Amino acid sequence: MSALSQMGAVTGMNLRSIPRRLGSSSVIVIGIAGVVGVIVAVFGMTRSLSQALVDTGRPDRAIVLRSGAQNETSSTLLVDAFATIKNAPGVARTSAGDAAGSAEMLASVNLIRREDGAQAAVGVRGVEPTSATIRPEVKLIDGRMFRPGLREMIVGRGAQHEFKNLEIGDHVGLRDSVWTIVGIFESGGDANESRLFADAQTLMSAYKRTAANSVTVLLESEASFDEFKTALTTNPTLSVSVERERDYYQRQSEDANTFFDLVTTFVGIIMALGALFGALNTMYSAVSARTVEIATLRAIGFGASGVVSSVLVEALLLSFTGAVVGAAIAWLLFNGNTIGIGNNVGTLVFQMRITPALLGSSVLLACIVGLLGGLLPALRAARMPVATALRATA
Amino acid sequence: MKYLPLIWAGLWRKRVRTVLTMLSVAVAFVLFGVMHGVTAGIDQIINQMSDSRLRIQSRVNITEALPIAHLGRIENVPGVLGVGYYNFVGAYYQEPRNQISAGAMDMSRQTALFPEIKVPDGALDAMARTRDGALIGADLAKERGWKVGDRIPLRSSIWMRKDGAQDWTFEILGIYSWADGRVPSNEFWINYQYFDEERTFGNGTVTIYFARINDPAHSAQIAEQIDGLFANSANETQTQNERDWLRGRIAQIGNMAFFVNAIIGAVMFTLLFLTGNTMMQSVRERIPELAVLKTYGFSSSAVVLLVLGEALLLCGVAAGIGLGLARLAQPSIFRAIGAGGLALPWSVIGTGLGVAAVVAIISALPPAWRTQRISIVDALAGR
Numbered sequence: 001m002s003a004l005s006q007m008g009a010v011t012g013m014n015l016r017s018i019p020r021r022l023g024s025s026s027v028i029v030i031g032i033a034g035v036v037g038v039i040v041a042v043f044g045m046t047r048s049l050s051q052a053l054v055d056t057g058r059p060d061r062a063i064v065l066r067s068g069a070q071n072e073t074s075s076t077l078l079v080d081a082f083a084t085i086k087n088a089p090g091v092a093r094t095s096a097g098d099a100a101g102s103a104e105m106l107a108s109v110n111l112i113r114r115e116d117g118a119q120a121a122v123g124v125r126g127v128e129p130t131s132a133t134i135r136p137e138v139k140l141i142d143g144r145m146f147r148p149g150l151r152e153m154i155v156g157r158g159a160q161h162e163f164k165n166l167e168i169g170d171h172v173g174l175r176d177s178v179w180t181i182v183g184i185f186e187s188g189g190d191a192n193e194s195r196l197f198a199d200a201q202t203l204m205s206a207y208k209r210t211a212a213n214s215v216t217v218l219l220e221s222e223a224s225f226d227e228f229k230t231a232l233t234t235n236p237t238l239s240v241s242v243e244r245e246r247d248y249y250q251r252q253s254e255d256a257n258t259f260f261d262l263v264t265t266f267v268g269i270i271m272a273l274g275a276l277f278g279a280l281n282t283m284y285s286a287v288s289a290r291t292v293e294i295a296t297l298r299a300i301g302f303g304a305s306g307v308v309s310s311v312l313v314e315a316l317l318l319s320f321t322g323a324v325v326g327a328a329i330a331w332l333l334f335n336g337n338t339i340g341i342g343n344n345v346g347t348l349v350f351q352m353r354i355t356p357a358l359l360g361s362s363v364l365l366a367c368i369v370g371l372l373g374g375l376l377p378a379l380r381a382a383r384m385p386v387a388t389a390l391r392a393t394a
Numbered sequence: 395m396k397y398l399p400l401i402w403a404g405l406w407r408k409r410v411r412t413v414l415t416m417l418s419v420a421v422a423f424v425l426f427g428v429m430h431g432v433t434a435g436i437d438q439i440i441n442q443m444s445d446s447r448l449r450i451q452s453r454v455n456i457t458e459a460l461p462i463a464h465l466g467r468i469e470n471v472p473g474v475l476g477v478g479y480y481n482f483v484g485a486y487y488q489e490p491r492n493q494i495s496a497g498a499m500d501m502s503r504q505t506a507l508f509p510e511i512k513v514p515d516g517a518l519d520a521m522a523r524t525r526d527g528a529l530i531g532a533d534l535a536k537e538r539g540w541k542v543g544d545r546i547p548l549r550s551s552i553w554m555r556k557d558g559a560q561d562w563t564f565e566i567l568g569i570y571s572w573a574d575g576r577v578p579s580n581e582f583w584i585n586y587q588y589f590d591e592e593r594t595f596g597n598g599t600v601t602i603y604f605a606r607i608n609d610p611a612h613s614a615q616i617a618e619q620i621d622g623l624f625a626n627s628a629n630e631t632q633t634q635n636e637r638d639w640l641r642g643r644i645a646q647i648g649n650m651a652f653f654v655n656a657i658i659g660a661v662m663f664t665l666l667f668l669t670g671n672t673m674m675q676s677v678r679e680r681i682p683e684l685a686v687l688k689t690y691g692f693s694s695s696a697v698v699l700l701v702l703g704e705a706l707l708l709c710g711v712a713a714g715i716g717l718g719l720a721r722l723a724q725p726s727i728f729r730a731i732g733a734g735g736l737a738l739p740w741s742v743i744g745t746g747l748g749v750a751a752v753v754a755i756i757s758a759l760p761p762a763w764r765t766q767r768i769s770i771v772d773a774l775a776g777r
Contacts, residue, residue, distance in 0.1 A: 034664035069551030
């Protein structure tokens with residue numbers, strides 16, 4: 001008998017005996033299922049959060065902030081700078097021939113969450129009419145656009161889903177003024193969909209502000225970024241920083257995720273360790289339950305490789321089954337759930353997306369854990385002295 | 395107690411299995427300890443917050459400033475003993491990534507309101523004399539290596555100076571610290587009057603007011619009275635005592651408790667299954683030994699108790715190790731999220747040991763019960 005067919009025979013025989021050891025085999029399946037389920041859920045949440053932020057930015061848009069500002073909230077740009085920024089080289093034109101730039105103001109308003117009735121902040125973005133050209137992904141799905149000069153707003157679908165009293169016709173109290181919701185928009189589940197949009201001029205006058213937070217421009221092409229950036233940063237009358245919008249949101253997502261990454265990595269490592277100990281335990285007891293059987297096989301001439309592979313394949317198969325079960329449960333429970341995570345200037349509402357890549361890598365991790373868990377018991381099985389093992393009673 | 399050596403010996407009958415089971419239980423309780431430790435720690439911080447100090451901010455959002463003119467009107471509300479204010483100044487040192495949390499305030503009002511702030515003698519007088527003086531937190535001083543007498547240029551992406559200069563330069567006049575060490579002392583405090591005169595916009599406004607009141611039991615009524623003063627004005631306020639404010643602030647992050655409980659639930663279920671199986675296997679293998687014990691005259695219930703005791707010991711020791719590790723890790727976790735060092739509360743350790751006992755009993759009860767039905771003759775014959 002060749003080594004290969006020996007391995008096949010022993011492994012097949014072993015797998016057929018699993019039903020008789022169902023209790024201890026299911027420890028691996030359930031242990032791995034629990035680990036994979038939790039890992040998929042936790043990583044699914046943080047990945048979806050990043051994705052929602054990263055999706056907000058496009059490589060052919062640039063965002064201009066006051067130099068030194070880390071984000072829009074901590075940036076002030078005075079009115080005098082607007083025209084210089086918008087008319088800089090590299091900026092695209094709207095169909096009407098205007099520079100495709102929008103000087104925007106960001107405000108926050110506290111509203112009541114639907115889920116628990118708690119107060120949380122929602123971002124309000126004041127945009128110029130050119131925003132329609134700059135952000136084609138923003139599409140009205142109900143109602144109409146706000147009219148400049150009137151205290152009207154449109155609400156993102158995410159914000160509307162998370163907060164009470166944001167239906168068309170509802171009123172929102174901002175500083176010293178009451179605004180009416182006139183439309184609902186979606187923008188592909190990105191960060192803007194968790195905000196309210198209003199006319200920048202009207203919003204700034206209601207807040208009696210003479211400064212904006214940022215200017216967002218649409219570039220003629222992705223390649224015009226350098227030209228645009230150089231023009232602004234070498235202009236001595238300006239003190240601004242210029243970033244590709246995609247890079248800006250990438251950075252925001254990294255900032256948001258440092259804490260969550262710490263938590264998920266910690267939880268992931270701890271759970272993988274726990275699963276490893278569980279798998280080791282199960283496979284050791286599987287080997288000890290098969291002591292006589294293995295010794296008999298060795299006595300009639302089967303090699304060590306067959307025994308080792310039978311244990312490894314069993315561990316792999318059981319952990320693979322567990323991983324699939326865990327991933328399926330997590331997918332059923334969490335995929336498509338809407339989650340809102342916020343701080344005191346805004347809430348990001350995003351859909352939890354459990355991607356095939358995430359499922360694949362967690363199943364892979366589970367298989368590695370299973371293999372590691374099977375390795376030591378397999379070696380022990382192969383090294384068992386035949387004569388003693390044959391007399392074993394257990 | 396005299397059976398402890400017997401239980402102990404039973405536990406170590408299969409050394410590898412016991413060690414592995416202990417390790418997986420310990421790992422699960424590290425997770426339990428850390429996750430519950432964080433939520434319990436946050437609760438602890440909330441409960442230690444004062445309910446005799448009120449925070450008065452804009453009703454719209456914390457980012458909306460309030461006029462300094464509110465000060466006198468808040469002071470006149472009956473029950474209010476003292477009022478202070480704070481203006482948030484987002485700043486950085488040299489590079490934008492060196493963010494400095496700076497605040498402009500009236501220093502003598504602030505220290506009167508917060509007796510837990512420790513300021514060296516004379517520093518308050520020095521601040522009153524020096525317009526561009528600053529008090530910095532002990533943690534910040536240590537982190538940056540700054541000391542009294544240093545002149546530190548800060549920049550801000552929000553606030554511009556009237557004279558057009560980029561730098562706001564301050565002279566450090568003293569180092570402050572929070573008495574209990576639970577609040578990190580990492581801010582850069584400057585004189586409000588100087589800051590307000592120098593900035594180009596937002597003049598005459600503050601981010602937030604603090605008020606000390608005579609009776610915590612009346613905090614709700616006093617808060618209502620303060621908000622009533624400014625109702626329907628351009629600058630409506632929202633007043634809460636510090637404890638309620640922090641509770642709301644944490645609720646804003648999202649439903650964290652749900653995630654913590656879901657994860658712990660999944661871990662505990664897995665754990666229960668694992669230990670349960672180990673226990674059953676262990677009992678099954680030792681039926682002849684248990685029969686020997688019965689032959690010696692151990693009653694059925696004594697044998698049940700022995701098996702239960704073994705499970706309790708295994709889970710208890712393992713949970714103790716796991717919770718101990720969690721307790722060691724806890725202060726650094728809290729420092730990492732910026733809340734000062736906080737020890738894992740004993741209540742979490744107690745709950746953890748309780749959960750361990752429940753896990754042990756649930757998993758050991760079915761096999762222990764089965765030992766009652768052992769027929770000595772059959773068991774000894776290995777049937």
